[in-house]
Amino acid sequence: MKEREPLVRHIFTADPSAHVFDDRIYIYPSHDIPHDGTDDDEGGEYIMEDYHVLSMEDPDAECVDNGEALHMRDVSWVGRQMWAPDCVRKEGKYYLYFPAKDHDDIFHIGVAVSDSPIGPFKAEDSYIEGSMSIDPAVLPDDDGRYYMYFGGLWGGQMERWKTGSYVAHPEEIKADEPALGPFFAELSDDMKSFKEHPRMVQILDETGEPVKAGDEDRRYFEGPWMHKYNGLYYLSYSTGTTHYIVYATGETPYGPFTYRGRILEPVLGWTTHHSIVEYHGKWYLFYHDCEISGGINHRRNVKFTELRYNPDGTIQTIFPYSEDQKA
Ligand code: FUB
Secondary structure, eight states: OOTTSOSOSSSEEEEEEEEEETTEEEEEEEEEOOOSOOOOTTOTTOOOOEEEEEEESSTTSOOEEEEEEEEGGGOTTOOBOOOOOEEEEETTEEEEEEEEEOTTSOEEEEEEEESSTTOOOEEOSSOOTTOOSSOOEEEEOTTSOEEEEEOOSGGGOGGGGTTSSOOSSOOOOOTTSBOOOOEEEEBOTTSSSBSSOOEEOOEEOTTSOBOBTTOTTTSOOEEEEEEEETTEEEEEEEOGGGOOEEEEEESSTTOOEEEEEEEEOOOSSSOOOEEEEEETTEEEEEEEEOTTTTSOTTSOEEEEEEEOBOTTSOBOOBOTTOSTTOO
8 A cells, every 4th residue: 555545445434543463454443424414513423333444464555445344233232423443352352442322322432352353243232331432442561461541522522521420511621620531441351341440541741740621732632542662651642623643651551641742743634543553663653534535524534654763762743744754
């Protein structure tokens, strides 16, 4: 595939979570459904109903759509809106984690299992107990533990869980209060439940103070991803309203994490969402924009590009439409 071009064009795809299993790249995206409705601040335009898994033999190869891997008709607890998923492998089984609204219109995170990275996946009867909000991303750590990071503001409903339990109409968070999230929790050995009650990650600024809710260039909004580089934990995420992918680093999977900089400047379209994966010693950023649809927010397409580190471990900022940075 060519870098910075849509990986597939026959369906709309977004929110790519990329992984390498058995030397092949697998991408777990959302599957956008085109419609003529309007956008709203709750993400009502994102009406996805199923997942397709994409794969590539290597970064130069064609990207293959492996067909429907899971549909909401087969998940009894889901009411609507299957949003950004992630997948991990443990002991030969593949676990697909996905957020969706239940029949009361509250987001939770479900899990579905397969013997194959491309599915089909079989969902559990209920969502993961204690899960809430959207955008699960799971880090398999080197010591055999698995940590899930998740949460999103606004339509992702994270504000409703600020107190630790559900509040349908929470008080507004003031600009000078510490920003929220994301949440994290260690997964149990069965990969279908949490070992602990989810807690919120702390993201600090350069003075060691929590990043404030009003600091929209740096505060967490949605779409977390966690990867390790040279033993350091890199938490990256979307800033939502300011449309950046930024990152913060920490010594442990729990944090605290210190804000370090921008990974991706704004793309065409309101949302920005990414993942980071290593393949044969090179690092890649998977992301989306709205190139094929010419900027319609809910008709997105996934892409990838190389990601480079500086010798001090900082990440070089990617300007998505810069000709100079194209491989
Ligand atoms: O795809 C629906 C939502 O849009 C995702 O959950 C967010 O991260 C944003 O990309």
